[in-house]
Amino acid sequence: MDKSLSVAELNSIFDAFRHFESSSARLQEKYMALKREVAMLREELRKKEEEIRRSEKMVALGETAAALAHEVRNPLGSIKLFVSLLKEELSGASEPLELVCEIEKGIDSLDRVVSNILGFAKDDASKKAPVLVNSIIKEIIGQFGEELKKRKIRIDFMPDGERMILANPESIRQVFRNLIQNSIQAIKEDGLISISTKFLCEPVSKVEIFLEDTGGGIPSHLLGRIFEPFVSGRKEGTGLGLAIVKKIIHQHGGEIEAVNSAKGAIFRVAFPCE
Ligand SMILES: Nc1ncnc2c1ncn2[C@@H]1O[C@H](COP(=O)(O)OP(=O)(O)O)[C@@H](O)[C@H]1O
Ligand SMILES: [Mg+2]
Known part of the structure; x- marks a missing residue:
């Protein structure tokens, strides 16, 4: 039996190969595009997870800071009162008075920090x-x-x-x-x-x-x-x-x-x- 292929048969096999090649190239392109998309989505997901972790950390940090500020506020109030009494006692003694004024400045600055932290923890948007x-x-x-x-x-x-x-x-x-x-x-x-x-x-x-x-x-x-x-x-x-x-x-x-x-x-x- 003659097994050789006719020209027409050969042409159709070549056509089938060409068709297969171009389809596989298109598939390869699609695969690469999908791969890029997956990489982008993965990166987006990573960023979102990082954002969530950061905001959770911020909430915890804010709560700790607010609790600390509460603890600091009361003794700070007493220190403030005693320093003002000391200032009265020292009126006239300029050198020690200067030192007390420096302490007072330090207390004021601590007071501002504490108020800021407490202000940050406060939610008063309801009083509109x-x-x-x-x-x-x-x-x-x-x-x-x-x-x-x-x-x-x-x-x-x-x-x-x-x-x-x-x-x-x-x-x-x-x-x-x-x-x-x-x-x-x-x-x-x-x-x-x-x-x-x-x-x-x-x-x-x-x-x-x-x-x-x-x-x-x-x-x-x-x-x-x-x-x-x-x-x-x-x-x-x-x-x-x-x-x-x-x-x-x-x-x-x-x-x-x-x-x-x-x-x-x-x-x-x-x-x-x-
Ligand atoms: N108008 C501004 N010009 C330049 N830098 C600024 C300005 N406002 C804020 N910043 C920067 O942003 C930082 C954070 O500001 P803020 O939250 O008010 O904290 P703080 O004033 O205690 O540093 C500042 O320390 C400063 O570096
Ligand atoms: Mg500021």
Whole structure:
């Protein structure tokens, strides 16, 4: 029997091979694409797990810090009282009095740390009332008056038309106090802080506040972490200021972000409007 194949049979075998080759190339491509996708998803999952671990650690750290702050607050109150009595006793004796004043400064600084930690642990977004944003910013700027004069820092406030938000007024004061305080600390001396407000109706009604300073900007290695508790670029900082700010803003359904400009930092805050 003749087993040789005809030209037509050979052609169809070659066709089948070509078809098989191109299908297998396409399959290989699909396989590689899927492999890339799996690698990307795996990386995403790893990042999310890391985020969860970090936030769990932060919660535990926050709770420990709050418990510690509670323990410190009472003896600190007594020390404060005794130091003020000692100060009275020492009136007239200038050298020992100077030493006591130094102790008092140390106590005040500890007191601020403790209040910050307790403030961070507190949840008071439920005590909401109508708040006029521009008026509150003006009030806080006024409170920094002396310090601004001393450090030759100017604040330019450019408010849009006044609007109301539903918020805890004391918390909103704290947000702007902390942000302005940070700008002043970054500038140190001789500079400008520009604050402006803007109202947006679309797609949702909200008020945006921009704080821009000439303090040289947020150190680049901290830029992604400044809203985490206990992250500070200052020797005497607690790293709680912006963590409190972010927490308050989120409790009020708002947003905050920070970027650097050529001259300093820019913070954008947004609150939903009534
Ligand atoms: N306006 C700003 N300009 C430059 N750096 C800033 C500014 N605001 C915050 N930062 C940086 O972010 C860090 C964290 O700020 P914050 O949470 O208020 O803590 P603290 O002031 O106690 O350090 C600061 O130490 C500083 O390095
Ligand atoms: Mg601060």
